[in-house]
Amino acid sequence: MNDITEPASLPNESALKAAGSEHLFIHASSYRALADDSSKRILVEGHGAVVKDIEGKEYIDGLAGLWLVNAGHGRTEIADAYARQAGTLAYASSTQATTIPAIELATRLAELAPGDQGTAFFCSGGSEAVESAIKIARQYHYFNGEPKRSKIIGRRGSYHGATYGAMSVSGTRPMSEPYHSPFMHGVHHASPPYCYRCDFRQTYPACDLLCADQIEQIVNYENPKTIAAVIAEPISASGGIAVPPDDYWPRLREICDRHGILLITDEVINGFGRTGRMFASEHWDLVGDIMTIAKGLCSGYAPIGAVMCRPHVVEAFEGDNKLSHLLTYGGHAAACAAALVNLEILEREGLIANSEHMGARLKEGLEGLSDHPTVGDVRGLGLLTGLELVKDKETKEKFAEDGEELKTLGEGLAQRGLLTRVGGVLPLSPPLCITADQVDNVVSIIDDSLTEMETAHGLA
Ligand SMILES: Cc1ncc(COP(=O)(O)O)c(C=O)c1O
Numbered sequence: 001m002n003d004i005t006e007p008a009s010l011p012n013e014s015a016l017k018a019a020g021s022e023h024l025f026i027h028a029s030s031y032r033a034l035a036d037d038s039s040k041r042i043l044v045e046g047h048g049a050v051v052k053d054i055e056g057k058e059y060i061d062g063l064a065g066l067w068l069v070n071a072g073h074g075r076t077e078i079a080d081a082y083a084r085q086a087g088t089l090a091y092a093s094s095t096q097a098t099t100i101p102a103i104e105l106a107t108r109l110a111e112l113a114p115g116d117q118g119t120a121f122f123c124s125g126g127s128e129a130v131e132s133a134i135k136i137a138r139q140y141h142y143f144n145g146e147p148k149r150s151k152i153i154g155r156r157g158s159y160h161g162a163t164y165g166a167m168s169v170s171g172t173r174p175m176s177e178p179y180h181s182p183f184m185h186g187v188h189h190a191s192p193p194y195c196y197r198c199d200f201r202q203t204y205p206a207c208d209l210l211c212a213d214q215i216e217q218i219v220n221y222e223n224p225k226t227i228a229a230v231i232a233e234p235i236s237a238s239g240g241i242a243v244p245p246d247d248y249w250p251r252l253r254e255i256c257d258r259h260g261i262l263l264i265t266d267e268v269i270n271g272f273g274r275t276g277r278m279f280a281s282e283h284w285d286l287v288g289d290i291m292t293i294a295k296g297l298c299s300g301y302a303p304i305g306a307v308m309c310r311p312h313v314v315e316a317f318e319g320d321n322k323l324s325h326l327l328t329y330g331g332h333a334a335a336c337a338a339a340l341v342n343l344e345i346l347e348r349e350g351l352i353a354n355s356e357h358m359g360a361r362l363k364e365g366l367e368g369l370s371d372h373p374t375v376g377d378v379r380g381l382g383l384l385t386g387l388e389l390v391k392d393k394e395t396k397e398k399f400a401e402d403g404e405e406l407k408t409l410g411e412g413l414a415q416r417g418l419l420t421r422v423g424g425v426l427p428l429s430p431p432l433c434i435t436a437d438q439v440d441n442v443v444s445i446i447d448d449s450l451t452e453m454e455t456a457h458g459l460a
Contacts, residue, residue: 046073115287127161157239272296276356276382412449
């Protein structure tokens, strides 16, 4: 499938599996998942859009890891930059110092970010970026003489992270509710711009964007002077990769401005070329007051995230108005050096344009599968694409997330060499260096796997 070379030598596979099953608690999994769950594999190598497991089987990485390996796998250039910086000075504490890579990365991000988002606060990942954004937003209002502005509005279906604040503002929190409530208080959730399953049973444009206006209704009901921020992904990935209508973002931006509310654009997945632009905000000339970024910032080569702030936000923190928030790993020098090279690769190899073109090819290929009885909708922008699967196209009945149909589909995809997460929406978000042949292969693997699933479960 590609030019992955044989690794020199690997530890004994069954011994590794036994040790991993016993000692490794895999995220979002049950204990001993490595032994009990056949969908968990040990990956040993990757190159471009392809990864290889310990048994030597190769897969197209349909989700770029977890929506982040934008530059692709096996980039020794990024690894070298990390190693060079780590060998020189890996770390400096923000209580006393910063480093050259941190300053250079912040400066580069200021050039790339939408509008005048010119100042970066670094952290280790997306959840920390969201926690930091919430705290920055609340403290901003405090310093501006509005300490009551503490509430946050999120949207149903959106995911903003796993830590407490990020989980609380996430619209996926009903799944965590049995275990992790009570959540952070003062959080409200509005309907998303998810036209295929509109909460208001309306159709765009006749709906006149009721979903955006609902946010203003919540604001007015709660008292606008108590709302700190609205947080939203320009295109919600967890919310089903629903691309909003073109006038959604201008409307929401205007609502926030009118009420003095900060808009936090969460580009943790959307950013760094994923949607065919450096940031998805660019599709709508959107400039959040605060933007959260992570994932594609370093393509998974080092854990790093950031919060980008516009001048009016950081200017609230001048003089004695210090930010009351500190993370040990924020601005990690080696991670910043790696991220700088990652950004250079995205630019030098034209990977953002490739995302646009390969994304269009992928979407067209997926639209060609619309005759399948289970393909309800095909959506996306750039290489953030998704296919909504339904049991019945008329009623839009959903598949059970843990049902046999999706299990069959997942096994079929993996067996044919495509890794992705299988759910009601099949997300396709591969490395941005994916080739046209690989895109066509993804489509044909999905085609065959859908046919197999439909036949096996009497849906053909
Ligand atoms: C939009 C968004 N924000 C935040 C996060 C949290 O990022 P992390 O898992 O790096 O903490 C995610 C994770 O998928 C995300 O999709």
